Amino acid sequence: MKVPTRLQPLLDDGLIDEVLSQLMSGKEAQVYVVRCGDKIRCAKVYKEAGKRSFKQAVQYQEGRKVKNSRSARAIGKRSRYGQKEQEQAWLTAEVDALRRLATAGVTVPATHGFVDGVLLMDMICDADGDPAPRLNDVVLSAEQAREYHARVMTDVVKMLCAGLIHGDLSEFNVLLATDGPVIIDLPQAVNASGNNSAAAMLLRDVENMANYFGRFAPELRTTNYGAEIWSLYERGTLKPNSQLTGHFEGKLISADVEEVLRVIEHARAEAEEAAERKQAALEG
Numbered sequence: 371m372k373v374p375t376r377l378q379p380l381l382d383d384g385l386i387d388e389v390l391s392q393l394m395s396g397k398e399a400q401v402y403v404v405r406c407g408d409k410i411r412c413a414k415v416y417k418e419a420g421k422r423s424f425k426q427a428v429q430y431q432e433g434r435k436v437k438n439s440r441s442a443r444a445i446g447k448r449s450r451y452g453q454k455e456q457e458q459a460w461l462t463a464e465v466d467a468l469r470r471l472a473t474a475g476v477t478v479p480a481t482h483g484f485v486d487g488v489l490l491m492d493m494i495c496d497a498d499g500d501p502a503p504r505l506n507d508v509v510l511s512a513e514q515a516r517e518y519h520a521r522v523m524t525d526v527v528k529m530l531c532a533g534l535i536h537g538d539l540s541e542f543n544v545l546l547a548t549d550g551p552v553i554i555d556l557p558q559a560v561n562a563s564g565n566n567s568a569a570a571m572l573l574r575d576v577e578n579m580a581n582y583f584g585r586f587a588p589e590l591r592t593t594n595y596g597a598e599i600w601s602l603y604e605r606g607t608l609k610p611n612s613q614l615t616g617h618f619e620g621k622l623i624s625a626d627v628e629e630v631l632r633v634i635e636h637a638r639a640e641a642e643e644a645a646e647r648k649q650a651a652l653e654g
Contacts, residue, residue: 376415376488377402385483385490386413393501398557403493403501411482414489416461416557460557461487467534467559474532475610476525477552494545494552502552505541505582515586518551522579523595525553526572528610530603535560535568539575541582562603569600594618 373381373389380386388405393412395401402413465484468491472478482490494502510518522544529536536543536559543555562568576596584591593616601618602608 374400374402374415376486377404377413380413380485380488380490383485385485386411389413396555404490406482406490410493412479412491412493414464414491416487416489463559464555464557465489467556470532471529471534471553471556474528476528476532477521477550478556479552479554494547494554496546497548502545502547505544505546505551508546510583510586512587515583515590518546519579519583519587519590522551522553522583523576523599523614525551526576526579526595527599527608527612527614529553530562530572530599531608531610533562535562535565535572536575537571540578572596572600 371389371391377386377389381389386404386406390403390405390410393401393403399414399416402415404411404413462484465481468478468481472480479491479494482492484490496502505518526536526539536553536556538555538558539553543553545552545554560568560571562572565571573596576599580590580593580595595614595616597618597620598614598616599608601620602612
């Protein structure tokens with residue numbers, strides 16, 4: 371096939387040897403099947419900011435760390451430099467998350483480099499060596515659904531113990547490999563301790579999984595793993611090997627996110643005004 375422009379530098383540098391086919395095109399990236407020596411891998415080419423259709427980027431990026439205080443201030447002011455820094459943070463979020471989660475034992479694709487907005491990673495395959503299907507494209511037995519659901523919940527727990535929440539988990543971004551589910555698509559991964567929407571996103575991720583696997587094992591739809599997991603996390607007792615029951619008695623109190631954001635914005639505006647007054651005094 372014709373080599374995409376964004377992949378040509380990787381070919382020139384010998385990071386990949388051949389572009390075999392396009393695997394998919396999503397809301398934030400296009401994925402190609404490539405050959406690297408004797409290995410078949412994926413090259414995920416992230417779309418430019420103006421061409422992405424992921425509309426809630428700001429909500430997902432709340433609480434993410436940036437490289438220094440200058441970058442943080444620029445992002446807060448939405449200057450041209452700040453927008454560039456924010457875009458770079460978005461582009462590197464997935465590779466950072468994948469490396470962090472692999473270390474934590476979460477079942478995610480292994481990465482093999484990130485160059486100019488292109489992420490090289492393992493090709494996840496089925497038993498025939500073909501690209502593994504998404505969960506949405508398979509039919510499961512009740513036994514398989516219960517087993518795979520348990521494995522995904524274990525990965526959700528490990529992810530949270532590593533400080534991250536997927537934020538967009540569904541049957542469309544979990545692949546079914548030969549040996550079970552593999553979680554993919556993590557550019558929007560959420561900082562669990564620094565994002566005011568973290569609890570809501572975790573609950574939504576877990577509910578999406580219960581609804582999907584509940585198509586084949588209906589009893590999973592009545593479980594409450596999300597609230598149980600978040601409660602353990604809030605109490606500081608969640609461990610990667612925590613034994614879950616799927617039941618939760620009590621009430622999770624949701625934060626008033628809008629009020630919190632108003633307070634943050636007010637504090638930011640006051641700080642900017644104070645800085646401007648100080649600068650004006652120095653110049654006067």
